[in-house]
Structure formats: structure tokens, C-alpha cells
Amino acid sequence: MQAVVAAVALAHATPRWLLALTVVCLLALRGCGLSVPAALAEYRGVLPFLLVAPLLGALRLGPPWVDPAAAIDPLLSVYRTLLLLALAAAYVHTTPPRDSRAAVAWLLPGTVGRYCALGVSLVFRFLPLLQSDLRRLRAASWVRLGDERRVDRRVAHLAIGALARAFRRADALALALRARCLSWNPTPPALAFEWRDYAVLCVAAGIVAAAALSLTTR
Known part of the structure; x- marks a missing residue:
């Protein structure tokens, strides 16, 4: 699931796809019994470095000293990273x-x-x-x-x-x-699939199918 979300977030860095992946991540956190503030609190040492990236991307050494458009790509990269960190928190919390x-x-x-x-x-x-x-x-x-x-x-x-x-x-x-x-x-302990695992696999397969369909219809 984490690999699928990472691949789709890189291939489709559009607001619509990021919104859809955000819903997936929120549902994953809710299913694991984690809130968004609790998940972000686990990465409070990393968040300042992520927030600095868009600011540095917007700065220029000459006029105009600040270019807001240049901060869009770093901001999208930071947001994709936050989505992956949320899924990682869900995995660590449940496994x-x-x-x-x-x-x-x-x-x-x-x-x-x-x-x-x-x-x-x-x-x-x-x-x-x-x-x-x-x-x-x-x-x-x-x-x-x-x-x-x-x-x-x-x-x-x-x-x-x-x-x-x-x-x-x-x-x-x-x-x-x-x-x-x-x-x-x-x-090692015996590894066996449960209904939650099948549900996550189905969601991942659906995301892959939707991403592939989006690429073929361009």
C-alpha cells in the first residue's frame, strides 16, 4: 500500500489525485485508531525541515527576491512526503x-x-x-x-x-x-492474511487501476 501510494503520488502530482490519496491516508489512520495530530506528533522533529523546503525554493538571490510560483513543486513534494509518513505511522502502530x-x-x-x-x-x-x-x-x-x-x-x-x-x-x-x-x-511467526489485509490489497489494486486508466485516457 505504501509503495502504491508513493508511486501514484509521484506519477500524478495533481491536486485531484493528492486529494484522493489524502482520503485514503485519513481512512488508514482512522482504521488504525490514530488521529492526524497523533501521527504528526511522531514526526515533529522532521516537520520543520519539510516546511523549510518550500521557503528555500521560493527565495532568489536577486530581484524578485521571492518567487511564490517556485515554491509549488517543493510544497507538493512535502505534501507527498507527509502522506507517506502518515501511512508509515499507521503501519508501525498496527504491526x-x-x-x-x-x-x-x-x-x-x-x-x-x-x-x-x-x-x-x-x-x-x-x-x-x-x-x-x-x-x-x-x-x-x-x-x-x-x-x-x-x-x-x-x-x-x-x-x-x-x-x-x-x-x-x-x-x-x-x-x-x-x-x-x-x-x-x-x-518466525506464521504469517497469514486476514480480512483487513485483503481489504488493503483491494484498495491498493483499485488505486493502481485508476492511475493506469488515467494514464491511458490522456
Whole structure:
């Protein structure tokens, strides 16, 4: 579903198609029990960088200093990215890391698939810990009036503290994996389609059919 939405959003970057894909993404979030603010909150660290792209695209080094028309393409790219992030949030919210690992190992057979599946599983488990550490570090800095420091000092303090905690987390994770005799080739859970999976496949097939029909009627 994510691949289909990404391909169609790139092939049909028109307001009508983006509106249709927006409806699909909103229905996906609703079906997963996620609200739009909750999904966007997961990417609050990425959103400022996305919003800067249209602004930079509109700036010019000479007169006219600002060209609003030049910001349209970056703005559409940012909107497509937001749609994909919404679907990614829906996937992460509904799929356990163990199932994701089994799916990657099934999709990429052999040793490469097993190592990639292990990496995906560790990322799903490791990133939430790093985010939690960064939130606690930021809260502790605010309690100590860290928000009154200069911006560069605040950024340096958070960056150094986050890196130090990440290295400690990585050492603890490596020790925990050795203690549990981690197997890079475990017995995966049984993968089976449910009615929701068939419904998502039907929606994806419908989007592909509509996109192909739109291309043939041009």
C-alpha cells in the first residue's frame, strides 16, 4: 500500500489525485485508531525541515527576491512526503516488530533477508528508547532553566547528551542480546492474511487501476 501510494503520488502530482490519496491516508489512520495530530506528533522533529523546503525554493538571490510560483513543486513534494509518513505511522502502530521481521525475511530469502530483518527489528525497538531519552534530557534541561541559554549551547547540550545516552543504550543492547543468545535465524511467526489485509490489497489494486486508466485516457 505504501509503495502504491508513493508511486501514484509521484506519477500524478495533481491536486485531484493528492486529494484522493489524502482520503485514503485519513481512512488508514482512522482504521488504525490514530488521529492526524497523533501521527504528526511522531514526526515533529522532521516537520520543520519539510516546511523549510518550500521557503528555500521560493527565495532568489536577486530581484524578485521571492518567487511564490517556485515554491509549488517543493510544497507538493512535502505534501507527498507527509502522506507517506502518515501511512508509515499507521503501519508501525498496527504491526508488531516481530511480524515486520518475519515479513522482511520472507520477502528477501536467504542470509541477506535474515540480516535485514534483524536490522529492522532492532530499529523498531531501539528508536523509541532513543526518543524517550531525548525527551527526558530536554525536560531535565528545561527544569534547570536550559531554555534561557543561547540556542547554540542548547543544541550542543542536547546533541552531546543524546549521543552519550545512545552509546550507553547500544552497549546495554549488545549485552542484552548476548545474554539472550540472540539468533539471527529464529523461527518466525506464521504469517497469514486476514480480512483487513485483503481489504488493503483491494484498495491498493483499485488505486493502481485508476492511475493506469488515467494514464491511458490522456
